[in-house]
């Protein structure tokens with residue numbers, strides 16, 4: 456059979472079997488046979504307000520009819536970009552943050568890395584160009600993000616990556632301390648997901664993140680939080696930085712800023728970066744994307760944030776944590792899985808070595824639930840924040856049944 460002309464992302468190019476999703480409503484999606492699935496991963500960790508939100512579709516439609524886009528390079532701007540930037544800056548714990556818009560999380564990460572190096576170039580410290588990444592970290596697929604991330608399979612075969620990058624164990628502060636003792640003066644920035652997502656859902660401890668902040672402060676390095684998954688409510692706060700009480704110098708965001716209704720990402724840029732970029736009135740920031748500040752994406756962000764706020768969806772997170780996290784822990788108590796990890800509304804099950812997460816995923820699909828395998832070893836849940844108890848329970852029942860079927 457001829458392969459589809461659509462070459463799929465993160466898929467086997469030789470694959471010819473796909474599930475066609477045609478419709479979404481709340482925490483569920485439907486395929487082209489009419490089968491309903493609970494969307495246990497909010498599509499790809501992003502659909503916080505749930506599917507089928509007419510308010511966002513209407514806002515995008517209205518914007519496209521007035522002005523589909525006009526670039527924001529140099530002297531141009533538009534109302535929705537200004538409004539979204541002001542809103543996002545006000546929600547973030549970064550004081551006086553300015554927002555640089557991108558179209559994706561990968562672009563946000565590469566933007567933050569470039570801004571970190573530019574900060575030190577402007578400050579007259581060009582030797583400070585080392586980036587520090589963490590094992591299991593995921594920072595998108597552009598060359599900067601691939602270079603600083605900690606998932607070796609994603610780095611294979613793409614040729615020379617960006618350097619210099621130092622990698623530290625994601626949960627070992629003393630490793631970070633040793634690195635800073637040796638090379639602190641060369642380190643431009645540390646990039647860290649407060650909760651490692653795509654690498655298998657590993658929440659950092661408060662002490663770890665505070666420790667990174669302290670090391671960066673002492674060495675004069677920048678701290679970047681990659682909040683592409685955690686931003687806009689996943690932990691019950693607008694940003695994980697607030698949840699952990701640690702203020703980074705830059706925050707990357709994407710995904711739930713629009714809940715996926717339009718592609719949008721960005722970087723919240725704090726004072727230590729701003730000061731260097733703004734010091735010389737003649738300096739030109741030669742970085743930007745054709746669609747930076749795209750008004751249809753920015754109105755989607757404004758409408759999405761209004762839903763998150765007006766429907767108090769962040770306040771649902773502790774309940775999701777208790778019901779989903781608690782239910783998954785029960786499966787561990789039964790001995791069906793090796794470990795449960797998570798925080799807020801993002802969770803993962805670590806499989807016993809004899810069980811493949813791919814088989815569990817298939818068992819879940821058969822039972823009308825979508826969860827995401829992380830390799831063969833783990834299975835992640837990150838549902839829309841609108842998910843109700845019946846659907847949370849369906850996720851748990853289906854997982855229990857799928858696991859029991861594989862453990863005769």
Ligand SMILES: Cc1ncc(COP(=O)(O)O)c(C=O)c1O
Nearest residue numbers: 559560561593594595681683709
């Ligand atoms: C922490 C993190 N950073 C960056 C990205 C890349 O975002 P995108 O796929 O929008 O380029 C992701 C995507 O999952 C992510 O989880």
